[in-house]
Amino acid sequence: MSSKPVQTATPPDLARLAQIMARLRDPVDGCPWDLAQSFATIVPYTIEEAYEVAQAVAEADMPGLCDELGDLLLQVVFHARMAEEAGHFALPDVVAAICDKMERRHPHIFGDGTASSDIRTQKHVWETIKAAERAAKPRGGALDGVAAALPALMRAEKLQSRASRTGFDWPDADGPRDKIVEEIAEFASAASHVERVDEGGDLLFAVVNWLRHHQVDPEVALRQANAKFERRFAAMEAKAGDGFAALDLAAKDALWDAAKADERQ
Template identity: 70%
Template sequence: MIERLVGIMARLRDPEHGCEWDRAQTFATISPYTIEEAYEVADAIARGDIPDLKEELGDLLLQVVFHSRIAEEAGQFALPDVVAAISDKMERRHPHIFGDATASPGWEAIKAAERGAKTTNESGGALGGVALGLPALSRAEKLQKRAARVGFDWPDASGPRVKIDEELLEIEGASPTELEEEVGDLLFAVVNWARHLGVDPEAALRSANAKFERRFAAMEAHAGPLFPELTLDEKEALWAAAKTAERS
């Protein structure tokens, strides 16, 4: 079945008879779509929508085929190379399944060796290879986990909790030009606290966004077209009612 999709993409990218939009794309121009499709996969999973998950996984697979086709046209690599590379990696990272577990290093040692072998990282140290394209919350968590592996971490959740109070004070005393940096420090500290509490900050914020959307929609449905004209106190009352209804 994958051959059919590969053929479709080759046809779309054909210099003479292909689609004008598809022919014009590059790695950079379709990268945002790749990220968006990954989020839509996560969204379908969060909603428990299995038919939609099937469709979104197809859209994400198309992105892999698209990137691979662009690379193949440039003589860099093709889809079989992508499949071979991930197959090799999975076998290499699971020596207890595909090799001699007694003579193999552990999971973390294997990953560290792979990171060290890469020459294109922005950093060759413990933080090397954390993708710049990750959502900021997820990237902050990954950076903190990498630092923790080499001993740079709070011993428990009380450390980052105190740090949050410190960052709040720094925001209150910040100048307008310092605000963005200080708010960033606060968010980084909150991610650190969440990590120590065993909470995925990206998932937690997605859940909070969904909850806000549900409650806001309930407010609008209750008030109807007059919602924008209500006072803030009236809107707060509707919010409290929506919150109570959701919990009951």
């Protein structure tokens, strides 16, 4: 966002939501819970709502997606209202800033640039523009702006991608694959829990790097693996009934194999 926000008109429906939030935050007649909130206390809800949007998308639940997008939009309005109260910026500034950013990062649509039908080429243009924006700021390091609050797998991939654009990267997937083997050995030889935590992090970081070289999003991959495990485990429980917990490991493994076989049919 620029240092001098540009005020723009707020669409009627969005203005209604902004008015509702202003009413909730009214220092005299507002809602006590809403009044007690701060940027820090609202952030967990913002993150939670973003994940609920992702869940609705994963389930192809369009009515649910509409509802969750509204919840996420409320978070934007909530933060903007608190910022306005503190004299930092207001909701129209947020809207103006993202409009300016989208036009700036799409010169092939809104400027004199030439469009490309190649998505990878266009993504490179996008990242080049973002890099120039970062370089223009007081701190222009290649890794600046990768939010610390991102999920760890997602942040690892973004850090590695940023570093790669400076030339700090393996030329192919063999490097990170060999690094995984190296990190497994170092984890196995760790002499304390502290060392295992450290080496475990290095191992996960190497796995993310290997997946990145294969154009696999680690966050998406692990989310899908979680859903698959949950689905198969529920199938195991359904097959075994109330006696599932009492089964030995061999019996549970057999149920797992059966659940996998059912999915392939």
